[in-house]
Amino acid sequence: MKKLVNSTQMKEIDAFAIDKVGIPSLVLMENAANQVVNAMEERISKEDIILVVCGSGNNGGDGLAVARILLNHGFQVDVYLVGERDKMTEETKKQLEIAENLDMVIWDDANEINFKSYTVLVDAIFGIGLDREVTGKHEKIIAIMNAFHGYVFAVDIPSGISADSGQVLGTAVRADVTITFGIEKIGQLLYPGSLHTGKLIVSDIGFPPVAVESVSSNVSMYDETDLFSLPRRSAYSNKGNYGRAVIVAGSANMSGAAYLSAKAAYRTGAGLVQIVTPEENRAILQTQLPEAILTTYYTDSLAEEAEQEKIIQAVSGADAIVIGPGIGTSDAARKVLDLVLYNAKSPLILDADALTIVSELYNKFPLLRNNPCARISELAHSVPKDTILTPHLKELARLLDKNLDEIKGNLLGTAALCTADSNLTLVMKDARTVVSHHEEQYINASGNNGMATGGSGDVLTGVIAGLLAQGMVASEAAKLGVYIHGLAGDVAAKEKSEYSLMASDIIEALTAVLK
Ligand SMILES: NC(=O)C1=CN([C@@H]2O[C@H](COP(=O)(O)OP(=O)(O)OC[C@H]3O[C@@H](n4cnc5c(N)ncnc54)[C@H](O)[C@@H]3O)[C@@H](O)[C@H]2O)[C@@H](O)CC1
Ligand SMILES: Nc1ncnc2c1ncn2[C@@H]1O[C@H](COP(=O)(O)OP(=O)(O)O)[C@@H](O)[C@H]1O
């Protein structure tokens, strides 16, 4: 698990290294510049003509040092100083003095620059100190940089991207490669920041571990070492040890969602998978997935106790329950949801149509209109203690009765609103899925756009259910499930291409990820 930081936390790490440990700021800057040059040298040649665009903060100081080191290494390099000289930090003033002593070409006016004469640009305008919308001459130079056809390297973070949220503050540089220092920033992972970042290189510039550890961050991401937290399997075991996942899914003649979720739960290691679905799906599911236990009900007899008892029994014997994929929003689906919520005692995943039914129900109560906190609190009281919600952003907007753009602009804030005061785990599905539990937030970096295809959400639900059935704690199963699902998507995309990838390919690729 790697922690991710926002700009305040990164500044605290800087300050700790400089003030408490005593590493001079200019030493860190020199290390930073050397790392940027290393990354550049792997990608450019001595034929290139480089322009380094520098602001007046320390990001600009890094840029001036980069220009000087490139010059020392024999590159053709000029500087454009977009920042005001009188606003420069002490470090940046020092870097400018050195560059001037070396008689480097330093432009002060963009109108005098022939941008076409350069083949590589370095963006050192703003780093983590960006604190407002980009306007005026900064906005103009970023427009010129984004129209440029050569390589663009960003120092620390593309100028204009908020390190806290990944949002574009007015306008932002689109970099091919970003070299960041010490630790990933949240804004480099979240979209649209991730698109502007291009390839992200995290480089060591000499922050001592105590400086990094001095800052506590509640946001993290996984890498492949986190696969070690998969539930252990023992030689001396049987299917009872790996839990029963009960998947309440599908509606009359709509069996696909149930099939995908159930199969994914099996492929993730659940001992037994039981599908609860309308009678109409019996034949097809029995043929498609003979390994699953089937409990079917007659939708028009759900008022009868005997019919309800089947669902109650299935839910009572579960180690993990899924409700929602493909159930639709009919009266029968509402009744089934009621039965499940009333009788569920084990960890539950509330997905897809189940979330829509809840949203529509809450819309009928004036006190719950436009009141995300009240809606979440109401929901938290009607579900088992360890419940995971798996909405995509539109489903979440409906659930919270909140504007979609508002959610997109503040993903982490919205997630915190849902989980800070409840025991819910929220999986906000998107190109970068965010998982939130209490104050802890996880940003998922696995996966690809091939997964934007019908049914891949059903697969995710099954994967998480498989982990829950094997005894993982709900919030951990949600994070690891999202991560594994993305990795499987990446394996599948390699084989099938992002165009051809289908949800069932993700299920098959789980095998390679879990090997
Ligand atoms: N000693 C250190 O603290 C280190 C800092 N480093 C670099 O320094 C950067 C942070 O430096 P700073 O804190 O000086 O901040 P920045 O260099 O990111 O820029 C902040 C400056 O820009 C101004 N500004 C912010 N938003 C603006 C806007 N929209 N329009 C116009 N002006 C705006 C601020 O008022 C401030 O003067 C890091 O990203 C990294 O590149 C690295 O050299 C590592 C060591
Ligand atoms: N561009 C993308 N990059 C990474 N993952 C993606 C991307 N688009 C979709 N996904 C993932 O695919 C899944 C889609 O789920 P969902 O929206 O519920 O689709 P469906 O209802 O069709 O199953 C989510 O897990 C989401 O994170």
Ligand SMILES: [K+]
């Ligand atoms: K920058």
